[in-house]
Amino acid sequence: MKPAPFDHVAPATLEEALALLVEHGENAKVLAGGQSLVPVMALRLATPAWLIDLNRIASLAGIRQLDTGELAIGALTRHAAVERSELVARANPLLASAMPWVAHTAIRNRGTVGGSLVHADPAAELPAVCLACDATLVAQSVRGRRAIAAAAFFRGMFETALGADELLVEIRFPAWPDGRRHGFIEIARRHGDFAICGIAATVERDRAGRVGDARVVAFGVVDRPVRLAAVERALAGTDGGEDALRSAAGAAADGLTPRADHHASAEYRSELLPVLARRALAQALTPRRR
Amino acid sequence: MPEPREIELTINGERRAGRCEPRTTLVDFLRETCALTGTHVGCEHGVCGACTVLLDGAPVRSCLMFAVQAAGARLTTVEGLAPPGEMNDLQRAFQEHHALQCGFCTPGILTTMTALLADNPTPTREDVRRALSGNICRCTGYEPIVQAVLDCARGRAGRAG
Ligand SMILES: Cc1cc2nc3c(=O)[nH]c(=O)nc-3n(C[C@H](O)[C@H](O)[C@H](O)COP(=O)(O)OP(=O)(O)OC[C@H]3O[C@@H](n4cnc5c(N)ncnc54)[C@H](O)[C@@H]3O)c2cc1C
Ligand code: FES
Ligand code: FES
Numbered sequence: 001m002k003p004a005p006f007d008h009v010a011p012a013t014l015e016e017a018l019a020l021l022v023e024h025g026e027n028a029k030v031l032a033g034g035q036s037l038v039p040v041m042a043l044r045l046a047t048p049a050w051l052i053d054l055n056r057i058a059s060l061a062g063i064r065q066l067d068t069g070e071l072a073i074g075a076l077t078r079h080a081a082v083e084r085s086e087l088v089a090r091a092n093p094l095l096a097s098a099m100p101w102v103a104h105t106a107i108r109n110r111g112t113v114g115g116s117l118v119h120a121d122p123a124a125e126l127p128a129v130c131l132a133c134d135a136t137l138v139a140q141s142v143r144g145r146r147a148i149a150a151a152a153f154f155r156g157m158f159e160t161a162l163g164a165d166e167l168l169v170e171i172r173f174p175a176w177p178d179g180r181r182h183g184f185i186e187i188a189r190r191h192g193d194f195a196i197c198g199i200a201a202t203v204e205r206d207r208a209g210r211v212g213d214a215r216v217v218a219f220g221v222v223d224r225p226v227r228l229a230a231v232e233r234a235l236a237g238t239d240g241g242e243d244a245l246r247s248a249a250g251a252a253a254d255g256l257t258p259r260a261d262h263h264a265s266a267e268y269r270s271e272l273l274p275v276l277a278r279r280a281l282a283q284a285l286t287p288r289r290r
Numbered sequence: 291m292p293e294p295r296e297i298e299l300t301i302n303g304e305r306r307a308g309r310c311e312p313r314t315t316l317v318d319f320l321r322e323t324c325a326l327t328g329t330h331v332g333c334e335h336g337v338c339g340a341c342t343v344l345l346d347g348a349p350v351r352s353c354l355m356f357a358v359q360a361a362g363a364r365l366t367t368v369e370g371l372a373p374p375g376e377m378n379d380l381q382r383a384f385q386e387h388h389a390l391q392c393g394f395c396t397p398g399i400l401t402t403m404t405a406l407l408a409d410n411p412t413p414t415r416e417d418v419r420r421a422l423s424g425n426i427c428r429c430t431g432y433e434p435i436v437q438a439v440l441d442c443a444r445g446r447a448g449r450a451g
Contacts, residue, residue: 002334007292008312008358038315038354039335051312055359080348104424106342106349106402192423 003041010053014060014169017052018142021165024050030167031055032076032115035107060114060169063087069175071095075114075168079103082113092173094132094182094202098125101184104192114168117153120160122259123194123220125186127154130171131225132200132217138170139163147172154224180204183283185276186220189263195220196264197272199280203240211240211285216277221258221269230254231277240285249278297361301326302370310357317341319357320367328368328397332426339425342398343367349405368397371404380404380442387438391429399425403439412443 008031011017021028029048031037032055040046054060060076063085071091073082082088083099102108102116102125116126117137130137130150137148139162153161162168186198197220204212214235219225230251238244251274258269291311298307301324308323315334320326320343332340334353341352344366372378377385380403390396399422406413406421413421418439422432 003313003315005291005311005313008295008356010359034354034356034359035336035351038356042335042353051356053359100420104339105405105421106339106351106424107336107354109345109348109350110354190423191420 002044003038004044004047006041006048006051008051008053010056012056014057014140014167017054017057017167018140018165020050020052021167022142024052025164028052030118032118033078033111035103035111036115036119036121054167061112065091066172071173071176073113073171073173075112075117075170077113079108079111079113079116080105083108092129092133092176094184094200095126095129095173097182097184098129098200101125101186101192101195101198107192113171117171118160118162118168120154120156120158120224121194122157122223122225123196123198125184125195125198125200125219128198128200128217128219128225129184130173131227132202132215133173135174136172137168138172139166140169141166145169157223159224177204181284183280183285185280185283187272187276194263197221197258197269197276199273199276200225201277201280201284203235203281203284205240209239211235211238211244216252216281218252218256218273218277221273222256223259226256228252228254228256228273228277231281235281242282245281245285246278249274249281252277295358295361297358299360299362300364302366308357312356312358314357315353316343316355316357316360317352319360320352320365323357326367326369330394330397332394337426338395339398339402340395342401342425344401344405347405347408349402366401366404368400371400379445380407380439383438383442383445384435387434387441389430389434389438395425395427395429399427399435403435403442407439407443407446412447413439415440 028050031051031053060074062074089096135150137153183201186195200217202215214232216228216231231248234248253270253273258266260266294309317331330340332338336351336354342349343352418436
């Protein structure tokens with residue numbers, strides 16, 4: 001056993017959890033799936049005196065579709081439940097196609113959507129999907145509830161807009177318009193490992209086949225997921241054909257300074273960006289037989 | 291120091307109770323308190339898969355759960371795959387295919403593959419490789435493991451059909 005001593009409390013309701021968070025303040029950490037927090041504690045990079053375990057709070061888990069067409073996912077919903085959900089497959093195919101890339105089966109059986117978003121690993125898949133879809137992250141504290149746009153939530157490496165007394169309670173994905181297509185791809189040394197570089201993309205086209213709204217998000221490259229604005233602009237208004245796609249994807253590394261780590265150099269990430277952007281867009285733009 | 295806790299759970303069909311500190315990981319509880327040393331502990335941070343057990347049938351890392359979180363749960367460890375002193379068909383397939391050398395990774399791989407076959411009784415090669423991606427084996431090169439799992443699945447399908 002490697003973690004430093006701590007005390008464990010598992011409240012049954014969200015209200016109790018929020019009150020405990022205020023009571024213990026800096027000395028507490030919230031425990032969801034534990035798939036990122038427990039390794040961090042085993043390495044003694046975190047030594048909280050209290051763990052506030054959310055796993056008994058049933059109301060924090062679940063997947064539902066709202067009347068507005070939005071897909072609402074409780075923060076404590078396990079990756080495996082999202083991966084297997086038919087509702088998710090219908091209501092947000094990009095999210096569905098990203099799930100098998102998140103870690104390995106045994107990790108997905110415990111890890112939660114909320115935990116992944118709050119942990120905010122720059123190479124994680126779910127933050128990128130949230131950014132591509134303009135998801136809203138719903139935070140709650142004893143002070144009340146507020147909605148945070150994905151674009152404002154991820155502040156940097158392991159850093160988010162969540163306050164110390166707040167819990168992430170729900171993630172809302174706007175309704176998926178008919179005709180929106182998606183692509184998702186990543187490179188890692190081994191399937192299930194964090195991405196060296198990945199792309200999540202959505203593309204909409206008008207009746208004439210012209211590209212309208214396009215979202216291209218890179219992850220694993222800088223300190224948080226980023227939209228590749230140059231690629232999006234270059235693609236908009238084109239016919240979405242192979243040439244348009246290749247030329248748009250060529251701008252993928254524009255303005256970015258990729259990080260270097262023990263997995264890959266900055267140069268390698270710069271090379272991957274246009275290649276993966278092209279492949280993800282090709283997935284999105286290739287007509288699908290249904 | 292936080293007070294030790296009493297927990298009760300079901301392991302391999304048997305009710306077990308024990309005391310543990312809140313920081314005791316489930317794998318340490320299994321090995322040290324319950325003397326079930328079949329579950330191995332390698333990296334202690336979720337990467338190697340040696341500690342994988344079945345929690346209500348689903349594979350999880352027992353190094354990434356605290357024992358207090360498993361109170362009331364139903365666990366299966368490698369010791370629960372077959373009656374004491376015996377091996378089940380998956381374990382025999384591992385033996386036949388030389389799917390282990392030092393055996394350190396084997397308990398975690400057997401539990402992971404048990405869940406795969408329960409979920410997907412006729413996996414493809416690719417399915418097995420994917421399911422195996424979270425378990426590190428430093429000896430076999432994985433190929434014999436994939437063969438053993440596919441062989442076991444074929445055997446089960448044959449007996450069923
Ligand atoms: C071997 C391995 C490989 C992995 N590979 C990947 C991968 O490829 N891609 C990937 O995305 N992830 C990967 N992960 C991480 C995994 O996805 C985790 O499940 C996820 O990052 C954290 O979710 P969790 O529920 O386990 O959170 P925990 O570990 O419980 O918590 C993580 C952090 O979030 C906080 N927190 C959790 N829930 C809330 C909440 N509702 N409100 C406020 N704060 C909260 C905790 O306090 C903690 O700081 C991997 C993990 C391992 C061990
Ligand atoms: S010991 Fe648990 S994954 Fe390595
Ligand atoms: S048999 Fe030695 S690690 Fe797998």
